[in-house]
Amino acid sequence: MYRQHTVGVVVPAYNEEGFVGDVLRTMPEYVDRIYAVDDCSTDGTWDEIRQTAEEINGAAEESVAAVRADEQPVTATDGGPAFDRRVVPIQHETNRGVGGAIKTGYLEALEDKIDITAVMGGDGQMDPDILSRFLDPIVEGKADYTKGNRLVDKEYRDGMSRWRFFGNSVLTFLTKIASGYWKMMDPQNGYTAISQRALENVGIEEMYEYYGYCNDLLVKLNARGMRIADVPMPAVYGDEESSIDYPSYIWNVSGMLLRNFCWRLKARYLVLDFHPLALFYLLGTAICGVGVLGIAWSLYAWMTLAAPLFVRGSVSALLFVTGCLFVFFAMLFDMQANESMEV
Template sequence: MQNLNKVAVVIPYYNASKHIVKVLSKLPNIVYKVYIVDDCSLEALPKEALSAFSNVEYIKHEKNLGVGGATKTGFVKAIDDNIDIVIKVDADDQMDTSYIKDLIAPLVSGKASYAKGNRFRDFKALKKMPFTRKIGNLGLSFLTKAATGYWNNFDPTNGFFAIKTETLKRLDFDEISNRYYFETSLISQLYFQDAVIKDVAMPAIYADEKSSMNVWKMPFVFFPKLIKTFINRLFKAYFVYDFNISSIYILIGTPLFLFGFIYGIYNWWFYSSQAVFAPTGTIMLVTLTIIVGFQLLLQAVHYDITKAPKVN
């Protein structure tokens, strides 16, 4: 692997002075270069960090861009340096870098162009995961499946991943979020490249470093973005880049279902306010419209799942 591929690690650095040296010292020797991107950290990078690994490049942002923005800065440097594979590792020592070989293996063999950790395939590790994180990740994983089109993907918010730079070159970085939505928006862009994803089972490590993202705020932060990603994906996949039978299902099923639902609510309110029963014909029309629209949308979902990019 080391002889055939130049492997680099990107580490977004922000207030992790207690951990960064340890993270660097544990990197395997197959890593050719490390990019530390200082995202305007309040804690200065320890001097010994630059010598904790043999080939380190330190990059400092002029303003805070978030974990995604810092990682994208590393991506650009890796592309400029003709790196073959880039791995994103957090600076808080909550990722087991001994799994780097497992992450890059499917990329080196050509079986995938993106590989990421999956904390839900290791039952022992799953039991150790904090309950709130477990529930949050389960809910987000399901919603992200629909939004990104990778219906077989799990633990999509896992930030420990490897990607080929040849794949990165085809992505629109402006469409990839700078902050907490970074991993999800990256996967959503991979969808349009029909990129194969490899899930690598690995445990999560929960040290004394606390996330700045409150788990109870996650639904309010992610849900609007997931809806936007979902609509954007459907529009591009079925009305811009292609037009197929599922496009027709969506075109007919969506207005039918919405019309039946809204018309049904209106009639329920109208006839209830009049204290009379709704006509049988009205009830049948509303019911039939909702059922037909719903069935067409189910067909669209089935088609979308069957055409989803492969996840190993």
């Protein structure tokens, strides 16, 4: 336990042989439950998880029994007493993506009624010694969800290539708009922690299973009124090989963010409550679209039909600028509405 809160850690792993075992062994002592999820790896990841689990569970048997004697009894997923095994090995029969692996761990943590559930990748890039920084804001009631931030300090960005930094910055901006967390940075950071209350309310069963799961979860958290906090941390990249197909990743995540943005506006500002910013976004986008079409037609008519350009082009440009103003005002209203939701 950590400050009277039970702590679980989900460790998603896909082809992390040689890394995941060390991740499990270096987990802080106060972590009650470790959900090691092998996402149908093609190497020796599953064997490494099982062997390490047997090693840790065997060594911790006496201390776990003492914890059970002191804690309130909770039913575990295997039908026995809670925390009978510190490490719970789980294997997917098919590859479901990192989001799918994390979803599996989250659902297990909900069954175990874990107070705070963190996520640490099986690649060894996340320092277990700073896990308490992610837990403290939740324990103190300041936030429902915490996530790492590698962009806040130049010193922390030293381990990140310029290409990674550029891509992360673009996704940060898009996720700010989609999620409504305008102060948040580094949404792709997978080092996170979430409270039991937040986990129960975000509809984790519907969580996106591709690499954009973290962006998807941020949108759902905002729609449910959950507070988040960024935790500064350095960027660390080891010898592991990324399995991300970047063209597919960019296409899928961009589409997901657009869908989630529209869903959030409807759910939070039209269904659960009402705020005119949703209408400002809608009108602004529509007027911008009309303006762009008008400008394109004006240029076409001028070039092919020798039609006058000034009046038609000016009206179209005015419509475009007006639409942009509507969108900017909508963003401003969204920032104000979410100001208290970021620590």
